[in-house]
Amino acid sequence: MTKHSPLACLSNATLFKDLPESLRKKLVTISTHQEYFPKGSLIRQPFDGKDGMLVMDKGKAKVYSLNEDGKETILGLLNKGDSEGQEHLFSTSARENFIQATTDAWVCSMTRNDFQKLVRQTxxxxxxxxxxxxxxxxxxxxxxxxxxxxxxxxxxxxxxxxxxxxxxxxx
Structure with missing residues (x-):
């Protein structure tokens, strides 16, 4: 099993991949790494109070929405290295979609508040x-x-x- 690299994990996010390494290292200091979600569990859901973005470190997940009748519409699939929710680093709007682990998954993430604070300081x-x-x-x-x-x-x-x-x- 390969050792987790917080820098490599966050560097996979499209938003951060072109930043100089020194800035990506600062982002590592405000992020959470390798949070475990068993297969079938919800990683994020509307109004769960978890803002910000996540990066799939290991495993897979699906992003979906539910209509009024409870019908699921899959919006995307997340694999190792994929990121979701970058827009939530810049917006206070509530998350409207669900993210569910389709295999055991390990996720790296950062909150909007921590990101905004770092941007103000850097x-x-x-x-x-x-x-x-x-x-x-x-x-x-x-x-x-x-x-x-x-x-x-x-x-x-x-x-x-x-x-x-x-x-x-x-x-």
């Missing part, structure tokens, strides 16, 4: 996150323009061109 973290969000907004706007002004072939060619520009050279 300007470099705040700036890195803002820059990342800004880049995502630019990409979203570019995709909207493309969707409204290009046919499918042109959109695919533009996307492939973008990928080629972002290609990382391996030395």
């Amino acid at each position: 300007p470099d973290l705040a700036l890195s996150l803002l820059n990342d969000f800004g880049q995502k907004l630019v990409t979203a706007e570019k995709n909207t323009v493309r969707r409204n002004s290009m046919d499918a072939k042109q959109r695919i060619m533009a996307y492939l061109n973008d990928l080629s520009k972002n290609k990382v050279q391996i030395k």
Whole structure:
């Protein structure tokens, strides 16, 4: 069995993967690691008072909602390294979905309050996150323009061109 690495676990979260290691190490200090959930147990549910995000360290889970009649709609599946709830680090809105372990699962997490406190104390973290969000907004706007002004072939060619520009050279 491999030893748990809190830094590697949090680095899997899309929100944090591009942050400098020094900032990710600060995030480790405010996170909880390897909380165990047996198969079938609820990891999160609406109004459980658990805000913030989680990262699947081991195991699998499903994210789902229930309609008024109790019918389940699966919104996604979480595997090792997947994260869920990043939006809850920035918003006070209540969680509306359920997260249930489909195998025995170990989860790393951080609360909104701890995250917000660290962001206030760490300007470099705040700036890195803002820059990342800004880049995502630019990409979203570019995709909207493309969707409204290009046919499918042109959109695919533009996307492939973008990928080629972002290609990382391996030395």
